[in-house]
Amino acid sequence: MEKRLTTRHLDKLRAAGEKIVMLTCYDATFAAVMDAAGVEILLVGDSLGMVVQGHDSTLPVSMEQMVYHTQCVARGAKKAIVLADLPFGSYQESPQQAFRNAALLMAAGAQMVKLEGGAVMAATVEFLVSRGIPVCSHLGLTPQSVHTLGGYRVQGRLEAEQARMIADAKLHQDAGSALLVLEAVPRELAKQVTDAIAIPTIGIGAGVDCSGQVLVLQDMLDIYPGRKARFVRNFMQGAPTIAAAIENYVRAVKDQSFPALEHTFSAE
Numbered sequence: 001m002e003k004r005l006t007t008r009h010l011d012k013l014r015a016a017g018e019k020i021v022m023l024t025c026y027d028a029t030f031a032a033v034m035d036a037a038g039v040e041i042l043l044v045g046d047s048l049g050m051v052v053q054g055h056d057s058t059l060p061v062s063m064e065q066m067v068y069h070t071q072c073v074a075r076g077a078k079k080a081i082v083l084a085d086l087p088f089g090s091y092q093e094s095p096q097q098a099f100r101n102a103a104l105l106m107a108a109g110a111q112m113v114k115l116e117g118g119a120v121m122a123a124t125v126e127f128l129v130s131r132g133i134p135v136c137s138h139l140g141l142t143p144q145s146v147h148t149l150g151g152y153r154v155q156g157r158l159e160a161e162q163a164r165m166i167a168d169a170k171l172h173q174d175a176g177s178a179l180l181v182l183e184a185v186p187r188e189l190a191k192q193v194t195d196a197i198a199i200p201t202i203g204i205g206a207g208v209d210c211s212g213q214v215l216v217l218q219d220m221l222d223i224y225p226g227r228k229a230r231f232v233r234n235f236m237q238g239a240p241t242i243a244a245a246i247e248n249y250v251r252a253v254k255d256q257s258f259p260a261l262e263h264t265f266s267a268e
Contacts, residue, residue, distance in 0.1 A: 003079070004078075004079060004081070004111070005040055005041075005079055005080060005081050006081070006111075007081075007112070007134055007178040007179070009040070010040070010041075010081075010178070010179065010200050010211075011199075011200065013040075013200070013211070013212075014199075014200040014211045018254065019211065019212050019213065019253050019254050019256060020040055020041065020200055020202060020211055020212025020213075020253075021038065021039050021040050021041070021212060021213065021249070021250050021253045021254065022039070022040065022041035022042075022043055022083070022202050022212060022213065022214035023039045023041075023042065023043065023214060023215060023217055023220070023246070023249065024042075024043045024044070024045040024047055024048075024051075024214070024215070024216045024217045025042040025043065025044060025073050025076075025077075025217060026044065026045075026048050026051075026052055026069045026072065026073065026217070027069070027072045027073065027076070028072045028073065028075045028076030029076060030073075030076070030217065031072070031073045031074075031075070031076025031077040031080070031082075032076040032077070032078075033242065033243050033246060034077075034080065034246055035076070035077050035078055035079050035080050036243070037243060037246040037247045037249075037250050038247070038250045039080055039246065039250060040080055040081065040212075041080060041081045041083050041202075041212075041214075042073055042077055042080045042081070042082050042083065043083045043084075043085070043114070043214060044066065044069050044070045044073050044082065044083065044084040044085060044110070045058075045085050045216065046058040046061040046066065046085040046087045046088070046143075046144070047085075047143075047216050048061060048065070048069055049061040050224075050226065051216060051217070051218040051219075051224050053065075057143065057146055058087070058088065058143045058144055058146075059088045059144065059146075061087040061088070062087060063087060063090050063101055063104065065087075066084060066085060066086075066087050066090075066105060067104050067105065067108045068108075070082065070084045070105055070108040070109055070110050071108045071109055073109070074108065074109020074110070075109070081111045081112060082109055082110050082111050082112075083110065083111070083112045083113070083114055083136055083179075084105040084108070084110035084112075084113055084114070085113070085114045085115075086098065086101055086102060086105070086113050086114065086115045087144075088144040091115050091121075091124060092117075094124075095123060095124045095127035095128070096127075098115065098124045098127065098128060099127060099128055099131060099133070102128055102133045103133070106133060111134065112133075112134040112135065112136055112178065112179070113128070113133060113134070113135060113136070114135070114136040114137070114138055114181065115135065115136075115137065115138065116137075116138040116139075116142035116143070116144050116145065117137075117138075117142060117145075118139060118164065118165075118168035118171075119164075119167070119168050119171050121137070121172075122168075122171040122172055122174075122175040123175070125137060125172055125175040125176055125177050126175040126176055128176075129175065129176030129177070129178075130176070134178045135176065135177050135178060135179075136177065136178065136179035136180070136181060136202075137169075137172040137177040137179070137180050137181070138180075138181040138183065139165055139168055139169060139172075139180065139181070139182055139183075139185075139193075140155045140156060140165065140181075140182045140183040140184055140185040140206065141153065141154070141155050141183040141184035141185070141205075142183070143183075153184070154184050154185065154186065154205075154265045155183075155184060155185055156185040156186055156189045156267070157186060157267055162189050162192070162267075165185065165189060165193060166189075166192060166193055166196050169193045169196060169197050169201075170196060170197060173197045173198065173199050177199060178199060179199060179200055179201075179202060180193070180197065180199055180200070180201045180202070181201075181202045181203075181204065181214065182194075182201055182202070182203050182204070182206040182210060183203075183204045183205060183206065184204070184205040184206070184229075184231070184265065185205070185206050185265070186207075186264075186265050186266055186267035187206065187207025187208070187209065187264040187265065187266065188207075188266070188267050189267060190203055190206035190207045190209060190210050191207065191209035191210075194209055194210055194211060200212060202214050203259070204231060205229060205230065205231030205259075205263070205264065205265060206231075206264070206265075207259060207264045207265075208256050208258075208259055208260075208264075212253065213253045213258065213259065215231075215232065215233075215249070216232075219232040220232065220233065220234070220235045220236075220245070220246075220249055221234075221235070221236050221242065221245060222234035222235075222236050222237070223236075230262075230263060230264075230265070231259060231263045231264065231265075232263070233252075233258055233259070233260075233263060235248045235249045235252070
């Protein structure tokens with residue numbers, strides 16, 4: 001049996017300058033395929049609300065559904081870290097609420113949980129980490145706040161936003177976060193954040209200077225019928241099988257050919 005990866009492995013990859021590969025995953029079969037392809041983190045994302053359930057946002061996804069999909073992925077993954085999203089409404093009320101629901105995801109097979117939000121969530125991160133639950137924070141475009149943000153818009157183009165994001169990243173690091181996802185932020189800002197903290201950053205629409213990359217599975221296979229974001233690349237193109245497409249994605253992240261300039265945003 002292969003040894004399960006840990007956050008220490010991610011730290012070593014970052015220190016060595018080797019990019020970390022993350023991909024969303026919702027079932028046991030794809031978990032096994034991704035594991036074999038060398039994907040290091042399987043994100044059981046609340047994105048399943050859109051790409052699996054057909055909703056127009058992540059907001060309707062329930063804790064019960066996240067637990068179910070986490071169990072499925074955990075059964076298929078032997079080596080990769082299983083990272084599970086805390087869905088909307090499951091952690092914002094209090095650190096205690098966050099702990100109860102994070103514990104359910106850990107019991108379902110996750111090795112880490114992810115939550116969205118800036119400074120307001122730092123105390124919750126500290127509460128979880130101090131009680132044995134590894135946390136991945138998520139800044140930039142936070143899909144659970146889509147209505148507050150006014151849509152799926154690039155974040156961090158204004159100077160005040162940039163300063164706040166760097167400060168929030170430091171707060172989450174100091175609170176104990178093991179990982180930080182940066183979504184839809186200018187590549188220059190993502191580099192600043194990555195350079196300002198000691199934990200790995202994972203970009204999605206945030207440029208090649210992050211410590212690693214993540215995409216939604218259905219996006220990188222080009223099978224999602226909805227609008228395609230700028231940061232998406234079709235890895236099925238030219239690939240004979242889905243397994244080969246995932247291997248191509250791993251290779252492209254590792255050799256830094258993805259994301260290319262056309263997959264990123266500028267501060268201007």
